Amino acid sequence: MNPTRHLTPDEIVERVFPADDRAGAMPEHLATCADCQESVAALHDAWLLDRGAVSGAVDDLPSGFWEAQAAATMAGVRAGAPVDAPVPEVGVFPPRMRGILRHPALAFSSLAAALLLVGGLSLLRSGSTAPPVQTATVTTSEVREVTPAAVNDASDDELLVSVDRALEDSSLAGLVVEETL
Amino acid sequence: MSVDERAAKRELESEILTRVVAGDVDAFEYFVVTYQKRITRFVYTLLRDPADADGITQDVFVKAFRALPEFKGQSAFETWLTRIAINAVRDHIRRRKPVVSFSELRADPDDDGPELPAAFDPADGTSPERDLLSRDIRRRIAEALVALSPRQRAVFVMKHYEEKSIAEIKVVTGLDEGTIKSHLFRAARKLRERLEDLR
Numbered sequence: 001m002n003p004t005r006h007l008t009p010d011e012i013v014e015r016v017f018p019a020d021d022r023a024g025a026m027p028e029h030l031a032t033c034a035d036c037q038e039s040v041a042a043l044h045d046a047w048l049l050d051r052g053a054v055s056g057a058v059d060d061l062p063s064g065f066w067e068a069q070a071a072a073t074m075a076g077v078r079a080g081a082p083v084d085a086p087v088p089e090v091g092v093f094p095p096r097m098r099g100i101l102r103h104p105a106l107a108f109s110s111l112a113a114a115l116l117l118v119g120g121l122s123l124l125r126s127g128s129t130a131p132p133v134q135t136a137t138v139t140t141s142e143v144r145e146v147t148p149a150a151v152n153d154a155s156d157d158e159l160l161v162s163v164d165r166a167l168e169d170s171s172l173a174g175l176v177v178e179e180t181l
Numbered sequence: 182m183s184v185d186e187r188a189a190k191r192e193l194e195s196e197i198l199t200r201v202v203a204g205d206v207d208a209f210e211y212f213v214v215t216y217q218k219r220i221t222r223f224v225y226t227l228l229r230d231p232a233d234a235d236g237i238t239q240d241v242f243v244k245a246f247r248a249l250p251e252f253k254g255q256s257a258f259e260t261w262l263t264r265i266a267i268n269a270v271r272d273h274i275r276r277r278k279p280v281v282s283f284s285e286l287r288a289d290p291d292d293d294g295p296e297l298p299a300a301f302d303p304a305d306g307t308s309p310e311r312d313l314l315s316r317d318i319r320r321r322i323a324e325a326l327v328a329l330s331p332r333q334r335a336v337f338v339m340k341h342y343e344e345k346s347i348a349e350i351k352v353v354t355g356l357d358e359g360t361i362k363s364h365l366f367r368a369a370r371k372l373r374e375r376l377e378d379l380r
Contacts, residue, residue, distance in 0.1 A: 046321075066217060074213060
């Protein structure tokens, strides 16, 4: 290197951030040039300041932070948290609701089935002569065809149990579908 | 840490790992408590975002726990954990595109930059001039780091912030020496472009 030439910006960076474990030999010019020494020192100081700031920012965190982080981490470990969900989401909707929002068709079919059942029950209770309510779209095995003429307390109870079970089943089915999706 | 201490630690960790793999989930807490600060610092240095650093650190441990059957003990647990952290940060960077670039933030002289929680703000408690200088330099270096590729960033931080040797970086990343040096050289060059007016 020409001893009278100032260090290039690359050479200055190389002095502070050597790409090897040891910095190369100091250029002869650097030993005597105050300007170049100042340039190297400015970058070196900036880097030291940043390194100290970053390190201090973490090291100075209160013990409560580390305890909380460890507790949250262990909760994630115990729960077998999904690998692809690193940061717990904080959203407007609870997780179950977000799951439904991801599968609107499923949500609407469950809602429609529930409305059909509740509507049918209301008609039965009001003694209407409405045609038989079919619930086959939801759970054909659970809810049978109901004729208004046969309505009495016993069948009311039976129907209520069926409605409960049908709602419960459709909700569980939704959960299973969500998870497998 | 002496060679003996390192060997004793490795033996202890091996015993704890055996317990964890056998079903003692609570024993895993040893690794969380032992390495959470180091992983948080590493991730924070790479991303400069306290919330991301916290969340990704938790994720790193959960991933490590789930991948424990794959850990053969050929490297130290810490090395393996660091590798998981690098991958987690890389995935995070790929997933997230910055909405506002650092250069846009810098254009506004009245903007103090993104708010840092008090505990994460090292400028707290010093003089206003120093606060300003600290914030400015931190932002410029963060800007420079953000411009690096995830791999360059990881190699650069390990070398110049964690003071790891090329050989240590080689163990963690699996890259050969020439590639590591090439990453370091390119990273330094990009930093120089961003910090040029410091000359």
